[in-house]
Amino acid sequence: MFDRLFAFLFQLIHNQKRLVIGSVLVLTIAAGIGLFFIRYEGNIDLMLPPDPEVSRSINFLRDSSLSDKIIVSLALTDPTKSKKDLFLAADELAASLRPPLFTKVLSGFSVADVMEEFSLLQYAPQVLDKEDLDSINKDITAPRVSERLGAIYRQSLRPESIFMSSLSRTDPLNIKMLILAKLRALPASMGYDVAIEEGHFISRDGRHAMLIIQTPVPVMDGQRSKELVTELENRLHELPGYVKADMVGGHLHTVSNERVMKRDIKVASAIASIAFLLLFIIVFRDARALFVFVIPLIAVAWAIIIATCIEGRLSYLVIGFGTAIAGISIDYGLLVYIAMKRGADAAQTVKLAKLVSIDALTTMFSFAVLYLSMIRGYHQLALFSVLCVAICLMLSLFVLPLLLSWKQYAIVSDPTIGDRLKSFRWPTKLSVVLWALLTLCAFVLSFSIRFDSDVKKLDGSEPAVLQAEQRFHEVWGGKTNQAILVVQGATYEEAMEKNDIVYREAARAIGAGNISSLALFWPSEKTRKDNSEQWDRFWREGREEKLKRLINGASSAYGFSDRAFTPFFDGLYLHDVNEENPNGVIARLQERFVLRKNDSVSILSFFPDEQKPFEALKDIADKHQGAFIVSGRAMSSSISDFTSKEMRILAPAAILFNVVLAWLFFRNWTETFISLVPLLTGVVWLTGLMAFFKMPLNVVNVIAAIITTGVIVDYGLGMTYEYRYNLRIGTVMAVTLSAVTNVIGAGALLFAGHPALHSTAVAMVICMVSGYLSSIIVVPSLCSILGATKNGGH
């Protein structure tokens, strides 16, 4: 069936030589032009699992404005300059950052605004709850009132009393301390160690100012992030010489990762191209061998265009695999080229086509296994790779022979090519025993392999970005990551009311000091109304009169006048419940704690992203509908669990496909086993060596390993086929050259600075080298041990 179909197609194409070559040329030029218009995706999201918890967290972070911020830390470098100079520079920088790239710049808030908006008798009744009133009640006793009046009297002797003594008239019981305790959570909610001076965020050392810059540019948008960062850098260049700036934010990681990946891909492609060229020129000394080199490049270009049409934007990571896949796909052309150079006849050509097709099929199935994964990035990778391999197979089987058999420039025939390599014999038994021992060792070691689920370690940002972050954290703290407790509701008030309930439980579970929530200093309208009514009842239940009496009794000792605290009593019931200043501090707080979407409102509370508080709050969130937790640590753990689960399906599936295809090819278990030796060796040695060198597996290099199994299984199939059937089509030479090209393709990525690409290269190189060595040393030995060859070649 295969023989007839292949012969028919081969003849058909051979008859339309000019048309076929012309069409390939036109399509390649069109694909080449198309590449200039293709945009790629720079984020790692595509490689993350669609686990509901992870997806919800990722979606939440994407929709929130939390990550759409850049923070700039300005440092005074000249000791003769003062805070005033620093604030001036900060204000000028803030003024220069305008829409559309910068929508809002927060450099601090005015203490005056806080004082005005949070005037005691307007604010306290709304936010002080029953617990606070109980605390006030304890102060309405003769000794406590006398103590307080004494403190107010002593304060009036102090220098600050010039400015502050009148404030005491509205607060004889020092109720402001209860409010200050709540407001203290404000800077803590930022996660940084921030002080506020003259309306500016300032560091504890007084030498750094902070600007929080809001931008509409999504952190995942590579192109616009680049524009944003460039524009901000230009503005920072305008700062005076005595001010140095550090930028921190997700956009810088996006831009830097994209830059590193692009550079790595360029370097890897250049290294691979030069190595391929040298290899062909030195080994073949035949210009036509360059066609073999060109075929994978054509296939990559076509595959990118087709895959983009189907999938939309492809990830840079997928394209990063392009050089490795080019190395993989070159095998088929090599096999065809060497067979033709050796002058293969029609029968050998059909057998060669069978071998090349089964090689390509095993590779395609290895990639296709990734479709069983639920990770979208893996689907992109599978599609791109299957396309690349399929195109390469077609071009190698049908177009390459046309190019090599061009009458005017006939192929330089060399019937002995590869014979020396094939005739070299390794000590049969020794090779097998040594291999078995080493594989056993690797197998034992492989049990200690570690899986690293921390995707942050795949962040390839340049050192300058990381150094700026380190300097930032040294000045402003904030090294401890914060997790977010999200409470959602259909309306703002509904969400706020739910948040009040969840907050009360959360504060009880982990302590009020460990969670920063809007409920603490600006609860829902209902709660504020309840609090106000409670406040009124509290004072009307005789406490107002009692306090007046106690103050009168203690006043004479300190010389207080009869009207000393009239402002407090006059304003006791004059508080407003619904008054909210849209430009005030509450409105600004809402930017941090409230997230509005079309159909829902989320209230955010912040707590340390650590195991204990996470577990305690997770239980609480699970009890309340619309409440959930966004935690980097939890996401990492979910990714680890998800990937482990998927690997338990993908790895056996890939192996099963290979076993089935090998058996279908040989229809014999012994030969199937021998042909799978390189696959077994590659997998076991990879895990064993990585465990030995204490290198972890991660979401990226696991996939690289699976892909590589599809390549090394070809070595086993080819070598078993060659030795068992004595084909003499130059398979040893082809496998060797294939291994060299594969290692060049993947090995070029060893020079990559990006950790995701580098770890991919390490996995692929280990897998390929071990697979190749076992195919040329162990497979022939095992074939030899099994006895006489079968008749298949001449």
Place this chain on the structure above:
Amino acid sequence: MTCKLIRSIAAVLLAVLLACPVFAGENPDGGTENLVAFLNALGKKVSDFKTLKTDFTQEKEMAMFKDKLVLKGRIYLEKPNKVAWHVDSPLRYSVLITDKLIRQWDEDTNQVQEISLTKNPIFQNVLNQLTVWFSGDYSSLIEGNAVRIVKRDPLEIEFLPLEKNITKKVIKSITITFRDDQKYLRQIRILEQSGDITTIHFTNTRLNAPLDKSDFEVKGHV
């Protein structure tokens, strides 16, 4: 008609009031630039010391107290940012203010209390203001205050906080009167928005006098 008239009168009054800080009173030559130069020169003269020792009497007319509160005590100042304020009567009280902290003691509680200034922005602002008045850096006050010279002999200058100035919330005006030689203050008068008035008279002022370490100790010094 009446409404219109009232509005017109109010507008004129408002214009006059708004113009007051700039045009009312006596400026050296009527221009803001010259006023800055004048305050700079005055500030240089006043701030031409490294250390300062002075006695003071502070009178407070406060709605909170039946009678005028009179405090007597001493101030020790060492530039750039160290001030000790000791009250001898009616109650012994001492406070040391540096750029980082304040340390205070009073005989009633007999406890030393230390507060980090960076964690108390409001307190820090108040003390910054005081340090400016005591040390003579008056030109820096131009930005946040309308300034006018009330009298030449003895020199008396009035500072009215502008809207953007945080002190505007509490302070209506601050008037400083200089000694005849204009080398230091004779008196500071602070009128609060609440109507309270604080007046500090400086006597026995000695510039660049040697200061002891003990002058800056709080507990048991008095």
